[in-house]
Amino acid sequence: MVHCRRKALPATTTRSNDLLTLTTGIVAAHLAGNAVQAADVPLLIAAVHHALSRLNPDPSPSIKGPQPAVPIRSSARQDQLVCLTDGRKPKALRHRLMASRAMT
Secondary structure, three states: OOOOOOOOOOHHHHHHHHHHHHHHHHHHHHHHHOOOOHHHHHHHHHHHHHHHHHHOOOOOOOOOOOOOOOOOHHHEOOOOEOOOOOOOOOOOHHHHHHHHHOOO
16 A cells, blocks of 8 residues: 655645536536537536636735724824724724723
């Protein structure tokens, strides 16, 4: 018996495999319930694969963290503080954070 370690596949390979798996499942389900001529099966496979690949063309969406409502440098001044979450200038920031966000 031979054991070999599997290497992690790049994201494009796994996405391609996911598309093929989804395409296979959809086409098999369609063929199980409908009468399709043998000459039309390759066209059906190509159409389903093309439709699935257009659903999410970007395999790695860029996920950005929350953006502050105001620039961080201008949020703290001598006479006031500006809330980074919504840009308000409350007089009692600690009370506001406790009331609205349960933070102190």
